[in-house]
Amino acid sequence: MVTVRAPATSANLGSGFDVFGAALTRPADVVTVEKAAETTIEVTGAGAQYIPEDPEKNTVGAVVEALDAPARIHIDKGVRPASGLGSSAASAAAAAVALNRLYDRGYSRSELVPIAAEGEAVVSGVAHSDNVAPSILGGFTVTTSEGTHAVDASIPLVVCLPDVAVSTRDARRVVPETASMDALVETVGNAATLAVGMCRSDPDLVGAGMSDPVVTPERARLITGYDDVRAAAFDAGATGVTVSGAGPAILAVCRGGRRRGVAAAMLDAFADAGIDARAYQTRIGRGSTVLEE
Numbered sequence: 001m002v003t004v005r006a007p008a009t010s011a012n013l014g015s016g017f018d019v020f021g022a023a024l025t026r027p028a029d030v031v032t033v034e035k036a037a038e039t040t041i042e043v044t045g046a047g048a049q050y051i052p053e054d055p056e057k058n059t060v061g062a063v064v065e066a067l068d069a070p071a072r073i074h075i076d077k078g079v080r081p082a083s084g085l086g087s088s089a090a091s092a093a094a095a096a097v098a099l100n101r102l103y104d105r106g107y108s109r110s111e112l113v114p115i116a117a118e119g120e121a122v123v124s125g126v127a128h129s130d131n132v133a134p135s136i137l138g139g140f141t142v143t144t145s146e147g148t149h150a151v152d153a154s155i156p157l158v159v160c161l162p163d164v165a166v167s168t169r170d171a172r173r174v175v176p177e178t179a180s181m182d183a184l185v186e187t188v189g190n191a192a193t194l195a196v197g198m199c200r201s202d203p204d205l206v207g208a209g210m211s212d213p214v215v216t217p218e219r220a221r222l223i224t225g226y227d228d229v230r231a232a233a234f235d236a237g238a239t240g241v242t243v244s245g246a247g248p249a250i251l252a253v254c255r256g257g258r259r260r261g262v263a264a265a266m267l268d269a270f271a272d273a274g275i276d277a278r279a280y281q282t283r284i285g286r287g288s289t290v291l292e293e
């Protein structure tokens with residue numbers, strides 16, 4: 001038996017659509033696997049009632065296939081589905097690390113990233129790796145078709161999750177098919193600024209580099225109260241605010257000591273818009289951890 005904890009993640013970070021990701025210290029999924037002749041999946045925890053236990057429909061089933069590793073699997077969800085916090089990816093990441101150990105497949109953590117990404121194709125139609133990479137490797141990650149680079153960074157964050165669901169599949173439909181050269185130049189500049197900020201653990205640079213003129217404005221329209229929550233976070237001292245993943249969670253970057261005030265301001269703004277929400281005061285953290293084997 002192997003048990004693995006895989007953290008929630010925030011993908012895109014504004015300017016790095018389908019490329020950037022960051023592991024969060026909390027929340028997390030915990031997945032336990034035991035060898036079995038046929039795969040069965042049991043799901044408990046946050047939003048379990050919305051998650052299929054059929055291996056054909058659960059992200060973990062695709063990982064079982066890719067590793068040829070049938071197992072009895074228990075998923076304890078800490079990351080609510082359709083959150084923009086890499087819920088489906090956290091389960092897939094944990095399962096990839098756990099099944100690799102259980103069956104002694106010998107893949108490195110980096111080699112497990114595209115394997116876990118097969119699960120994302122099951123739910124969003126695209127095997128994007130920007131959530132599974134940080135959930136496995138930890139830190140801030142840059143993922144391209146050539147592979148993933150991970151950087152340890154110490155950046156305080158708040159993620160505010162409203163009590164509404166946005167599926168990644170639906171949110172991918174609003175992504176523009178084209179962008180102007182001006183928008184491209186602005187985005188490249190911001191993404192590069194953000195990457196430098198991560199290497200320096202500088203929340204001012206990271207916050208400034210999250211601005212994105214292409215995808216985020218379209219996604220923000222799907223989140224009731226977004227503009228007010230964003231403004232409230234800046235007023236409380238956030239250095240940057242954007243949609244987390246495909247939403248509806250909203251990510252705020254903070255300097256040390258500012259998270260409590262930023263979280264309270266974001267919750268108040270959602271409440272003013274008539275929406276219940278919860279805020280996680282978190283930071284960039286480590287990847288998947290083996291808890292028991």
Ligand SMILES: Nc1ncnc2c1ncn2[C@@H]1O[C@H](COP(=O)(O)OP(=O)(O)O)[C@@H](O)[C@H]1O
Nearest residue numbers: 058059081082083084086087088091123167168
């Ligand atoms: N192990 C899993 N954990 C969470 N969601 C899953 C899992 N397997 C399949 N799903 C489905 O994936 C969808 C949520 O994924 P997604 O829309 O990408 O949200 P998130 O942004 O939280 O990852 C839901 O329809 C859910 O039923």
Ligand SMILES: N[C@@H](CCOP(=O)(O)O)C(=O)O
Nearest residue numbers: 011018084085086168245246
């Ligand atoms: N790059 C993807 C990331 C989706 O993240 P999720 O946490 O919402 O699943 C996208 O923006 O579609």
